[in-house]
Amino acid sequence: MTFSPESLPDWQNPVIRGMKHVGGRVRVALWLIQVVGEDNPFTKAELRAAFPGDAQIDRRLRDLRDWGWVVHTSRDDPSLRQEEQRFVRAGVAVWIPHQTRPEEVGAKGTVNSAERARVMREDDYMCRICGITAGEGYEDGLSTAKLVLSRRDVSRLDGTTETTRVTLCERCARGASPKVDIPGYMSAVSQLSDLERRALGRCMKEGRRQRSEVEELWGLYGTLPASARREILNSLEGSED
Ligand SMILES: [Zn+2]
Structure with a gap:
């Protein structure tokens, strides 16, 4: 405001x-x-x-x-x-008497337990940055992960901004809280070809843990010898004409 x-x-x-x-x-x-x-x-x-x-x-x-x-x-x-x-x-106009706090946020700036449970469930109970789940050990073997909620300011397509929460592990939560720019994201998506956009949509629907077929094939392609890569590329370009 x-x-x-x-x-x-x-x-x-x-x-x-x-x-x-x-x-x-x-x-x-x-x-x-x-x-x-x-x-x-x-x-x-x-x-x-x-x-x-x-x-x-x-x-x-x-x-x-x-x-x-x-x-x-x-x-x-x-x-x-x-x-x-x-x-x-600025948030609520606190100088006007009898204002109420935004509902999502409870005392001490923490979300209430129902809200907290909802955020964690929607985030598949894992850190949205590194993918670790609660109690899982970090790769360095030094500690196990604890999940926390981190604030994010989100610019939405209708021009409004809202403050919301994302599930992170304690380590990732120590980093910056970057502003989430949906219009910027969508403008980057609009630069993709139709094929790429469809592949991206599929990744999003299937969830980050499942690699899409495009990623799978791209990963495999990179491991192949040069002559095999050339043959596949030539064949692909031929089939697009
Ligand atoms: Zn993490």
């Missing part, structure tokens, strides 16, 4: 009808919009300097995530320095 900074209560001295006490969460939300601005980085030192009287201001900032606000750390966004965070997007 984008709010125009001028139309909002002043972050330094917010007077809000229907709100007797304006808490740190509301003030830090207003500060993000009015001082930092969307897409801009800020440091913890700047945040603390803005709220010298509030020892809990870091926590107030984190609380905003439960209200759909997106603030990235250097873990989510490798272009940030360690002391920096980026105000990516």
Whole structure:
């Protein structure tokens, strides 16, 4: 959501009808919009300097995530320095009294257990990056995998953005949380030939664990001697005329 900074209560001295006490969460939300601005980085030192009287201001900032606000750390966004965070997007207008939190997100920014079970089931109970399942040992033999949910901001085809979750193992979850760009993905898909697009669709329907026939044949082709590769290629090109 984008709010125009001028139309909002002043972050330094917010007077809000229907709100007797304006808490740190509301003030830090207003500060993000009015001082930092969307897409801009800020440091913890700047945040603390803005709220010298509030020892809990870091926590107030984190609380905003439960209200759909997106603030990235250097873990989510490798272009940030360690002391920096980026105000990516505003969420619920917390300065308006009686707002409710987005449903999917429960207390402390964690998804509730039903939501968690649904995400894991839809992700086939495996890490979507490396494919490991819960309790399975890593190749280095040092530990077994534990699955966690990781946040993802998804740009959708209708132009909206939603924050959702994906199942990862703890190791893969330590990496960045790249923004998921569906329009970009679809524009790359549109560059494929009809044949490739159909093959891709088949892979998607069958799931990543089953290799498609195209992949199978391509893998085998690479292992063949040059004369065999030439003969197959010539025959294929001949059959396309
Ligand atoms: Zn993994």
